[in-house]
Amino acid sequence: MTAPAPVRLAGPGPESSSTLAGTAGDAAAITGAPARRSGLTFGALALVLLVLVAVSAGSGQMNIPVTEVAGSVLRRLGLPWGPAPAADHAEAALYLVRFPRVMLTVLVGAALAIGGVLMQGIFGNPLAEPGVVGVSAGAAAGACLVIVTGFSGLGEWSVVAAAFGGGLLATWLVYTTARQSGRTEVVTLILTGVAVNAVGGALIAFFTFIGDASAREEIVFWQLGSFNGTRWQHVAVVAPIVLVGCALAWSLARRLDLLALGERPARHLGVEVERLRGVAIVIVALLTSAAVAFTGIIAFVGLVVPHLLRMVLGPGHRLLLPAAILGGAVLLSAADLGARTLVSFADLPIGMLTALIGGPFFFYLIRRTRRGAGGWS
Numbered sequence: 098m099t100a101p102a103p104v105r106l107a108g109p110g111p112e113s114s115s116t117l118a119g120t121a122g123d124a125a126a127i128t129g130a131p132a133r134r135s136g137l138t139f140g141a142l143a144l145v146l147l148v149l150v151a152v153s154a155g156s157g158q159m160n161i162p163v164t165e166v167a168g169s170v171l172r173r174l175g176l177p178w179g180p181a182p183a184a185d186h187a188e189a190a191l192y193l194v195r196f197p198r199v200m201l202t203v204l205v206g207a208a209l210a211i212g213g214v215l216m217q218g219i220f221g222n223p224l225a226e227p228g229v230v231g232v233s234a235g236a237a238a239g240a241c242l243v244i245v246t247g248f249s250g251l252g253e254w255s256v257v258a259a260a261f262g263g264g265l266l267a268t269w270l271v272y273t274t275a276r277q278s279g280r281t282e283v284v285t286l287i288l289t290g291v292a293v294n295a296v297g298g299a300l301i302a303f304f305t306f307i308g309d310a311s312a313r314e315e316i317v318f319w320q321l322g323s324f325n326g327t328r329w330q331h332v333a334v335v336a337p338i339v340l341v342g343c344a345l346a347w348s349l350a351r352r353l354d355l356l357a358l359g360e361r362p363a364r365h366l367g368v369e370v371e372r373l374r375g376v377a378i379v380i381v382a383l384l385t386s387a388a389v390a391f392t393g394i395i396a397f398v399g400l401v402v403p404h405l406l407r408m409v410l411g412p413g414h415r416l417l418l419p420a421a422i423l424g425g426a427v428l429l430s431a432a433d434l435g436a437r438t439l440v441s442f443a444d445l446p447i448g449m450l451t452a453l454i455g456g457p458f459f460f461y462l463i464r465r466t467r468r469g470a471g472g473w474s
Contacts, residue, residue, distance in 0.1 A: 142423035149430040203426040208384040210425025213399025218353040226399035231267040232385040234297025239263020241304040264386030322393040322448025338387040350414040397455020
């Protein structure tokens with residue numbers, strides 16, 4: 098994308114009006130990906146996601162063919178098409194164990210990817226992702242505190258509530274520290290996030306040290322991330338938060354496109370930049386806290402998915418945001434399928450698999466950025 102012409106602040110006039118018109122034209126052009134390419138991308142992502150959902154639901158110690166999975170779902174919808182599951186207890190396995198896990202995987206993948214799009218949009222940096230503002234570290238520290246102390250005031254939801262609260266607290270601390278004189282310094286925000294991540298890691302290490310053997314095992318399991326043990330109650334809590342978060346993120350799409358032109362042009366076109374950043378960070382905190390509260394820390398989804406989609410669809414957030422919902426769901430569904438099937442009779446930590454994917458990709462982005470090889474506009 099070509100750099101916008103400088104915006105004159107001296108007041109209205111023929112030159113300033115034409116300059117603003119050109120800047121607004123750039124903002125409209127930023128939504129650009131050819132309609133055919135975007136349609137193919139959305140269609141491919143939706144198809145891959147449907148296939149992954151069916152395969153994931155049928156995979157496990159009791160293998161259920163994809164045709165039987167589809168037949169069972171269609172029969173539940175009142176359409177008696179396709180074969181019903183033949184194995185004993187297959188229906189119970191599908192609807193009590195497999196589908197809750199598959200649905201939570203889709204929701205968490207969408208939440209983390211949307212968070213990544215927002216972070217990269219407000220920072221204008223391809224290396225930004227939800228972990229930058231310390232949400233995951235704060236959530237992990239809160240969960241570990243409850244695990245070690247044995248607090249059970251909220252029953253089985255105690256760890257979840259502590260993780261959610263820890264993520265929001267970390268985000269509030271980072272944002273209030275970085276905000277000065279009514280403005281949020283991006284560099285200060287990132288550096289504060291690094292500090293909060295370090296403190297969160299130290300707290301987790303401390304809780305691991307003082308905890309008993311059972312607490313240590315639970316902390317390690319929570320840190321590595323897993324969808325094992327997911328139930329419909331978990332889906333019922335996460336789904337409304339993710340749906341509301343995605344809707345709020347979509348409402349910011351136009352302003353994020355204008356912000357991509359630069360802070361001064363965006364302000365001149367009516368964008369309240371500080372308010373936009375504040376709202377976006379709150380949305381990221383809600384989405385990420387809800388995602389990690391039930392599954393533990395899952396890294397790099399918010400880094401990989403938005404960047405890959407931006408390379409295909411371009412920088413327009415009206416396409417990126419809905420595409421990220423599908424892309425995040427696809428990536429995490431594929432990772433969870435691998436976690437359950439790569440090693441027989443074992444459930445690998447999904448956070449380990451996403452880190453194996455995202456770590457090398459992060460190095461690639463760093464090298465690509467240092468070489469000045471486009472790709473971010």
